[in-house]
Amino acid sequence: MLSKIVRSVANQLIVFILIFGLYVIAHGHLTPGGGFQGGAVVVSGVVMLMVAFSSKELKKSLRERVLSIMESTGALVFIALAFAGIGTAFFYNLLVGTPIFGHIPPTGSNPGDFWTGGVVPLMNLAVGLKVIAGLSAVVLAMALFSSGEEVDE
Amino acid sequence: MRKIVGLILWLVLVAFLVWGTLQIHPFGDPPSDMDDYIIENAQEETGNNNVVGSVVFDYRGFDTLGEATILFTAVTGVLLLLRTLKRKEEDS
Secondary structure: OOOHHHHHHHHHHHHHHHHHHHHHHHOOOOOOOOHHHHHHHHHHHHHHHHHHOOHHHHHOOOOHHHHHHHHHHHHHHHHHHHHHOOOOOOOOOOOOOOOOOOEOOOOOOOOOOOOEOOOHHHHHHHHHHHHHHHHHHHHHHHHHHHOOOOOOO | OHHHHHHHHHHHHHHHHHHHHHOOOOOOOOOOOHHHHHHHHHHHHHOOOOHHHHHHHHHOHHHHHHHHHHHHHHHHHHHHHHHHHHHHHHHO
8 A cells, every 4th residue: 555645646546547448448439449448548547546555455346256247248248249240240230320329420531420330339348348357357366466365256 | 509500590580581571562552452442431331430440340350359359368367377376375
């Protein structure tokens, strides 16, 4: 556990890091980024908390079992979305043209419309969930192991 | 003897790398028309303004599935390994 100044700053900063990471994930079909990158941003916030407070403290709120369930859910949603278009092809984008995420933007530079992209935004969310849970679990397990703590289920 | 073998291997490697570098297509002249197709049609076909995202999750979705599998395997391996080491320490 670090000094009170570091802890206070980390406490305030984590909000903005989480918002930025979730923004990168949610706008993966409009702006540079996506599930992997935004998930890494969120996990960097988790690592900041882990440094500022102790990994023992963070273990109370981040249970390994919950993280495992989150990661498996992300993977299953991703594969399910890939299989959803199996009527045409594996990874076929079947939502383009439908009201759900189906608007088609004009070709070339445009301001962007959130309801575009077909299954890609949903896949970004699934992969983002997976990356957040997976990398958090890895970092937490390593930190707990190197500090000699028990890694819970 | 080991130095001579190492020198020969080094020369072979350097020759291979130089030969490979000379085979590269000239800058701005891609070997296929796939990228032009994606740049022109990705927004219309997938609705993504982020064309890179459309390639990652739509055109080359199978690669991303492999990438996700790698992450899953890495997480599983780390958790499994650290947990096993902990158990062994307790047993002894």
